[in-house]
Amino acid sequence: MDGLREPHHLRCAAPWTRPEPLASETFLPRLRAAHLPHLEDAPFGTPPGYGCATDRAEEQRRHQDGLPYMDDSPSSSPHLGSKGRGSRDAPESTKVSELDLEKGSEMRKWVLSGILASEETYLSHLEALLLPMKPLKAAATTSQPVLTSQQIETIFFKVPELYEIHKEFYDGLLPRLQQWSHQQRVGDLFQKLASQLGVYRAFVDNYGVAMETAEKCCQANAQFAEISENLRARSNKDAKDQTTKNSLETLLYKPVDRVTRSTLVLHDLLKHTPSGHPDHLLLQDALRISQNFLSSINEEITPRRQSMTVKKGEHRQLLKDSFMVELVEGARKLRHVFLFTDLLLCTKLKKQSGGKTQQYDCKWYIPLTDLSFQTVDDSEATPNIPLVLDEELDAMKIKISQIKSDIQREKRANKGSKAIERLRKKLSEQESLLLLMSPSMAFRVHSRNGKSYTFLISSDYERAEWRENIREQQKKCFKSFSLTSVELQMLTNSCVKLQTVHSIPLTINKEDDESPGLYGFLNVIVHSATGFKQSSSLYCTLEVDSFGYFVNKAKTRVYRDTAEPNWNEEFEIELEGSQTLRILCYEKCYNKSRITKDDGESADRIVGKGQVQLDPQALQDRDWQRTIIAMNGIEVKLSVKFTSREFSLKRMPSRKQTGVFGVKIAVVTKRERSKVPYIVRQCVEEIERRGMEEVGIYRVSGVATDIQALKAAFDVNNKDVSVMMSEMDVNAIAGTLKLYFRELPEPLFTDEFYPNFAEGIALSDPVAKESCMLNLLLSLPEANLLTFLFLLDHLKRVAEKETVNKMSLHNLATVFGPTLLRPSDKESKLPTNPSQPISMTDSWSLEVMSQVQVLLYFLQLEAIPAPDSKRQSILFSTEV
Numbered sequence: 001m002d003g004l005r006e007p008h009h010l011r012c013a014a015p016w017t018r019p020e021p022l023a024s025e026t027f028l029p030r031l032r033a034a035h036l037p038h039l040e041d042a043p044f045g046t047p048p049g050y051g052c053a054t055d056r057a058e059e060q061r062r063h064q065d066g067l068p069y070m071d072d073s074p075s076s077s078p079h080l081g082s083k084g085r086g087s088r089d090a091p092e093s094t095k096v097s098e099l100d101l102e103k104g105s106e107m108r109k110w111v112l113s114g115i116l117a118s119e120e121t122y123l124s125h126l127e128a129l130l131l132p133m134k135p136l137k138a139a140a141t142t143s144q145p146v147l148t149s150q151q152i153e154t155i156f157f158k159v160p161e162l163y164e165i166h167k168e169f170y171d172g173l174l175p176r177l178q179q180w181s182h183q184q185r186v187g188d189l190f191q192k193l194a195s196q197l198g199v200y201r202a203f204v205d206n207y208g209v210a211m212e213t214a215e216k217c218c219q220a221n222a223q224f225a226e227i228s229e230n231l232r233a234r235s236n237k238d239a240k241d242q243t244t245k246n247s248l249e250t251l252l253y254k255p256v257d258r259v260t261r262s263t264l265v266l267h268d269l270l271k272h273t274p275s276g277h278p279d280h281l282l283l284q285d286a287l288r289i290s291q292n293f294l295s296s297i298n299e300e301i302t303p304r305r306q307s308m309t310v311k312k313g314e315h316r317q318l319l320k321d322s323f324m325v326e327l328v329e330g331a332r333k334l335r336h337v338f339l340f341t342d343l344l345l346c347t348k349l350k351k352q353s354g355g356k357t358q359q360y361d362c363k364w365y366i367p368l369t370d371l372s373f374q375t376v377d378d379s380e381a382t383p384n385i386p387l388v389l390d391e392e393l394d395a396m397k398i399k400i401s402q403i404k405s406d407i408q409r410e411k412r413a414n415k416g417s418k419a420i421e422r423l424r425k426k427l428s429e430q431e432s433l434l435l436l437m438s439p440s441m442a443f444r445v446h447s448r449n450g451k452s453y454t455f456l457i458s459s460d461y462e463r464a465e466w467r468e469n470i471r472e473q474q475k476k477c478f479k480s481f482s483l484t485s486v487e488l489q490m491l492t493n494s495c496v497k498l499q500t501v502h503s504i505p506l507t508i509n510k511e512d513d514e515s516p517g518l519y520g521f522l523n524v525i526v527h528s529a530t531g532f533k534q535s536s537s538l539y540c541t542l543e544v545d546s547f548g549y550f551v552n553k554a555k556t557r558v559y560r561d562t563a564e565p566n567w568n569e570e571f572e573i574e575l576e577g578s579q580t581l582r583i584l585c586y587e588k589c590y591n592k593s594r595i596t597k598d599d600g601e602s603a604d605r606i607v608g609k610g611q612v613q614l615d616p617q618a619l620q621d622r623d624w625q626r627t628i629i630a631m632n633g634i635e636v637k638l639s640v641k642f643t644s645r646e647f648s649l650k651r652m653p654s655r656k657q658t659g660v661f662g663v664k665i666a667v668v669t670k671r672e673r674s675k676v677p678y679i680v681r682q683c684v685e686e687i688e689r690r691g692m693e694e695v696g697i698y699r700v701s702g703v704a705t706d707i708q709a710l711k712a713a714f715d716v717n718n719k720d721v722s723v724m725m726s727e728m729d730v731n732a733i734a735g736t737l738k739l740y741f742r743e744l745p746e747p748l749f750t751d752e753f754y755p756n757f758a759e760g761i762a763l764s765d766p767v768a769k770e771s772c773m774l775n776l777l778l779s780l781p782e783a784n785l786l787t788f789l790f791l792l793d794h795l796k797r798v799a800e801k802e803t804v805n806k807m808s809l810h811n812l813a814t815v816f817g818p819t820l821l822r823p824s825d826k827e828s829k830l831p832t833n834p835s836q837p838i839s840m841t842d843s844w845s846l847e848v849m850s851q852v853q854v855l856l857y858f859l860q861l862e863a864i865p866a867p868d869s870k871r872q873s874i875l876f877s878t879e880v
Helices: 023-031 037-041 051-065 098-130 133-140 149-155 159-178 187-195 198-220 222-229 248-259 264-271 279-305 390-412 417-437 460-474 485-498 665-672 678-690 704-715 721-727 730-742 754-761 766-778 782-800 809-821 842-860 869-875
Strands: 231-234 243-246 307-309 315-328 331-340 343-349 360-367 371-373 441-447 452-457 518-530 536-546 549-555 559-562 566-578 580-587 605-613 625-631 634-644
Touching: 098 133, 098 159, 098 231, 098 248, 098 264, 133 149, 149 198, 159 187, 159 198, 187 264, 187 279, 198 222, 198 248, 222 231, 222 248, 231 248, 243 248, 264 279, 315 417, 315 460, 315 485, 331 417, 331 452, 331 460, 331 485, 343 485, 360 485, 371 460, 390 417, 390 809, 390 842, 441 460, 452 460, 460 549, 460 580, 460 605, 518 536, 518 580, 549 566, 566 704, 580 625, 580 634, 605 625, 605 634, 665 782, 678 704, 678 721, 678 730, 678 782, 704 721, 704 730, 730 809, 754 766, 754 842, 766 782, 766 842, 782 809, 782 842, 809 842
Parallel strands: none
Antiparallel strands: 231 243, 307 315, 315 331, 315 452, 331 343, 343 360, 371 441, 441 452, 518 566, 518 634, 536 549, 536 559, 536 566, 536 580, 580 605, 625 634
16 A cells, blocks of 8 residues: 555655665564555565555665765864764674574574565455456457457566566475574575566556456446456455455556565575575566666656546646645634645545545545645635643653653553553554644635635654645746546546555554664764755755644755855754754844735745655664765765763763862862853853744754853953853753853752652642642752753743744643753663663653653742742842
8 A cells, every 4th residue: 555655765764764674574463464455565575564665765775875974073072072872882793692593593484484475465455456357358359348459468468478477486495494504505496586577567568458458348348347346356366255346457457566665575584694605596586677677667656656547548646745834714723735737635534434435525635736825925814823821732742742641651550451452542642732722823825716824843854845746847837727526536536546655644554573662862063065056145944743743843054155065053952752853044134024925924935855764773872873865966075973861961070170070069069159150151151142032042053163162261260261151052052051060060959859849749739739849949958059040030931932933831841841850870860671772651751741841840830939038048049
C-alpha cells in the first residue's frame, strides 16, 4: 500500500539518514498476524511502507560519496574539530563470539523466511492473472471471442515470463532455507533474479497500454468486465480453498509496485550478512544492478501508480495528499486533502465499522483553474483563528506521556490485553486531539465561485510546499469544469486506492521497535549557501518536530546583498521526540509594500526549503556530521551534532577556582558581595532594554559562538562585557543566562528540596499546595531565593509583552523549568539503561513536565508573602 508514495528521488536527502526498520526487524511478527490483509503486498518479504525509505537511504549513501568533505572547521565554532564524548572512549575490538554468529545467522534466516512467504504470495497473484489467459486464448480462435489475441497479448504481456522467473527463485530458495546453516549461500539466487530485471523493463514499458486496453475491453465486453473484477488469488500455499478477490487492475499493478521497491530485500540481507561471508559480494552486485535498473525507470512509473482515468481517456494523477485541519465556522475539523493534476479535493474519512473498507466523503473541491490564495486584504472573509492555549496543549502532552507510561507498566506486568487496549484507545484519542488543536498557521484557498476555505498548518514549510505544488500545476490547467455526483463518487472512491498517507501520524500507529524520536540537544551549524541567481538579503530558519507538529527553533542573521551567504552560525536546539530537522531559506524584503502578504505570513519570500531525518543510530556516539541540503537549485551546507538528554542535562561542577559558570551561586555572590550574581543582573538588564518585544525571546536559540564568547568574558570578569553585550543579538544574551543556570553544579531549587517541590506540585488541595510550595521556596538558601525572585520578577515582565513577543508564562516555564529545577547527576532520575543512551523514557518526560509545572505555579502567583519581617525586607528589597 505504501507503493503509492512519492518516489525517493523527489525527496530531500541527507547523508546521515538511516533507513526505516527493515524486514528482518519487523516482518515476521507481522507475517504471523494473518488478520492484517495489507501484508500480502509486502515486496520481497518486506512490510509495506519501507520501500521508498530504504531506496532513499541508499541514494543518500551514494550522494554522500560525492560530497565535498569540509575539512576546515568554521571560524565561528572553535570547538568543532574537537572530539565529542562519543569518540573519547572507543571500545577495543573483540572477537565475534559464537553467540553473535548464531544470532546473526538466525536473523538472516528470519529475513529469508519473510522473503519466501512474500514470494509465495506474489506467485499466487501472478497465477491469478494467468488463470483466465488460457480460456481467453482458446475463445479467441472461435466465432465468439471475448478478446482478440492481440488484446490478450497486450493485457497479459510478460506475465508468464515473470511467473517462471519467480517460480525458479522460490524453488531454489526453499530447500536452502530448509537446510539452513550460517554458511548457507543464497547470493547466487538474488544475483540471477537481479539479472532478469529486463523482463520488468518490458512489463513497465507496456503497463500503460495494458491498462488502457483492459479498460476499453471492459467497457466493450460485459463478460470480460465480470472476469476482470473477480480474479481469485490463493491466500497461501496450504490454504487452497481460501482465496481473496482481486481486480485485474490491482493484480497488474503488483509487478510495478514490486519492482519499485526491489532493493529493499538486498539492504536487509546485506545488513545481516558479514563482509567475510561468501554471499556478501554477490548481494552487493545484485543491489548495484537493482539500483541502476530502478533509477532508469522510476520517472516512468511514478505518474502511472497514482492516476485514474477520466473522460476522453485522460489521466487524473494524484500529486500530493495529507491529513490537515480545516477551520469550519470556528471549529477545527480533521480532513484528508488530495491535490490532483486538475483539482484540490477536501474529504472526510468515514468511520469504519463491521470490517468495511475505508471510504471518503467529499466536503468540497476546487478546479485548479478556479483556485486562488486569499490575501490578508480580504479581511472581511478572513475568519479569526481560535488559538489553543499552550497550557491546554501541554496538558494533552502530559496525558499522552502518562498513558504511554501506563502502557509500558502494563506490558511489564504481563497483564491482560484488554487493559492495554483500553489505554491504547485513550492514547489515540489524546494524540488525535493534540494534532487537531496544535496547528495555528492559516493556509487559505479561494474559489472563483466566491467561497473560501481555511486550513491550519503547523509550519511555514508545509504551507509553502502546498502553495508551490498548486501553483506549478496551475500552469498546466487551462479550463474550468464541474463534476457530476457520479463522477464525484468515483473520485472519492479512487482516493482509497491512490492515497499515499494512510494514517494520522500518531505514535499509536507505530510499531514497538520504531524510533520514538530524539530527546536532548542538537547543535546545528549553518555554514553557507550557494546557487542563488542574484544578490539579495538572505537568512535561514530551523524547525524540528515534536508530538507530530513542527516548531520554529532558530534563525540566522540576515546576510545582506550577496549571492553566497556565509553565516557560519551555530545553534543549540532542544529536541522533544524529534525525528526531522527542516531548514527554510528566506529572502528578506525591506520594502514590504511591494509584496502581497498571503495568509498573513511574513512578507519575506521563501527561496528554498529542505529537510533531513534525524537518525538515532547515525547520530549516536559520533562527532559532527556534515552534509549539503539541496533545495530548488540552492545548496545549504550544515553540520550537526547530537547530545542526548542523559548527557546534556548533567550538572558538572567547575574545575576552575575562579569564574561564575559551574560555580555554586553562594560562592559567586559572596565573592561579588552581591545578593544576585552580576551575570544574572547584566543579562536581565540588557534583555529588558532591547529584548522585551523580541518574538520568541528565551525560546529562539542564540548563536552558540556568541554565547561562548560571553561565557568566557563573564568567567574572566571582563570589564568590557557590557559593551560586548550591546553589540550582540539579544537571543545570544538570553542563551547565556539560560546556560548559566543550566551549568550550576546544583539547581537553583537545590537537590535537597527538589523531591519536595515535585511532591508539593502534585497536591490536589489548593490550600495545602500553596502552603507547601511557599514554605519550600522560603526555605531555600538566601542567594538562591533572592536570585530566583529577581528572575521571577523579570519573567513576569516578559510575559506582560506576550501579545508582541509570543512568550506566555507557560512558554517561559517550559524554557526555564528544567533549567532551574533539574537535579544534579547524583540525584538524577535519568534512565541508566546503556542500550538506550539516546531515547528518553516516558517517566523522564513526566519529570520534566513536573519541573515546568513548579515554575509555572510560582509565575502565576500574584504575590509571595514572607513568614517574618526580616525575610520580608530581604524579599522585596529593590537593591541588588
